[in-house]
Amino acid sequence: MEKKELTPIDHKFLQSVAEVLAQARKNAKTAVNLSMVYAYFEIGRMIVEEEQHGANRAAYGTQLLKELSAYLTEKYGKGFSVGNLKNIRQFYKVYANDQIGETVFSQFENLPAVSTGRKFFLSWSHYLKLMRITNIDERHFYEIEAVKNDWSLNELKRQYNTSLYERLALSTDKEKIYRLSTEGQTVETPSDAVKDPYVLEFLGLPELPSYSETELESRIIDHLQQFLLELGTGFAFIGRQERFTFNEEHFMVDLVFYNRLLRCFVLFDLKIGELKHQDIGQMQMYVHYYDRKVKLPDENPTIGIVLCKDKNNAVVEMTLPEDNAQIFASKYETVLPSKESLQKLLQEQMSDADGGEGE
Structure with a gap:
């Protein structure tokens, strides 16, 4: 048989x-x-x-x-x-x-x-x-985010040590600062998905006397899970060095992500030096290409973030239109920021906002 x-x-x-x-x-x-x-x-x-x-x-x-x-x-x-x-x-x-x-x-x-x-x-x-955590609003924020994102204890410690609360608070307006303690991070507009600065201490770059943009990109890919955690809620990785051709010229977008909450592509261009106005212009072209050739009709406009080691805010403001809601320039830090200095900046920002309302 x-x-x-x-x-x-x-x-x-x-x-x-x-x-x-x-x-x-x-x-x-x-x-x-x-x-x-x-x-x-x-x-x-x-x-x-x-x-x-x-x-x-x-x-x-x-x-x-x-x-x-x-x-x-x-x-x-x-x-x-x-x-x-x-x-x-x-x-x-x-x-x-x-x-x-x-x-x-x-x-x-x-x-x-x-x-x-x-x-x-x-x-x-x-x-x-x-x-x-003595600040009750900050304590509530980290509890909400830990629950929403299923943070392990190590992830909670890392987000606290990188001063996520202060960084988000400094990047938003006064009304949304109060919402951080009741809702956590809400992603409703492109600016909600952007941090300034991004903290990339997990890349181990301070050990290097110098590094290239290629090295920075490779380190991010090697630590993609941690980078996604730093980006925040709703991000999914699409690809690196995404190529497109325009007028017979080839261009490469360093990193491409998609944000499920905003339903849009998020492009990253990496710069290891000081931001120049040409860098912003290049990102504008990338964003226009994705909006016209890649995104689907029911998806929202593409976001572009130039991630640089240093930037001049005046250059950014003069290069971008006043109604800009798509192009952002953010610094990155390769070491943990001083929590005390960020708290001081936040207190000054809140005091300025209170003073402005009283005028």
Whole structure:
């Protein structure tokens, strides 16, 4: 009897089954992490209320944490040191009266709420980082963005260390600054998708005494996932050195992306030196070509961003039309910016805006 050959199992099927299991495990892990966050909030409340009953509160509080630590460690093992109990107490103090706009989290509407009505959406490790941000608007912004973009703890730390909140606030108007703390980053207009500066510390370029535009481009491609994270919400990579021919001349666009929220192409031209007006003119030609030859009729106008090491804002303003909404020039930094200097600039910007309204 002839032996029948078995039909090979489709590898995509195997992957699909594995993905279901992986998602289930992730969901289970998330549920456990969230349960611990809610439990820690309740424990923090109990500690604070018990401390308030002590006659000598400072001494009683110290003794309380020591005894509670010993008791919980004996009963449940590691994780309940005096230091961690202090974090749990501080967590309650920070979030007891802290409310956040939950309309942006409609997918979590079934989550329970603590006695104050507050809901929690992230892991304990995330909240350990968040609760140390003293500016409540900034804290809300990073919580919202971490939830919306499913940031890992490392991604949250990186965005905080690169001063994402200050950079977005400096790039927008006063009304939208207030929206950052209630909605996170909203991408409704081309300018919403642009940062100034972009922070590219992950490229490792400070180690090089000099580098070319080709080297800069190659480093970005090598670290594409991190670059997409830096770009923000809705970006998808299309290609590098995208070629087109016009009047028998060949041109290359360094990097091409598509933004799903704005429904448009986003072109990047990389410059390692100071921005010149010719660079802006070249980008205008790229944008016009994509608008006339590449984009579909139902897609929005193309955005062009010249990413440069240095720029003169006066040159940019004089080169671009007053009603410009498509061409942008942004600096890039290869080291982490000073958070203090950006905060100072933001405070000055807000003070100028308040002063201008009063005139």
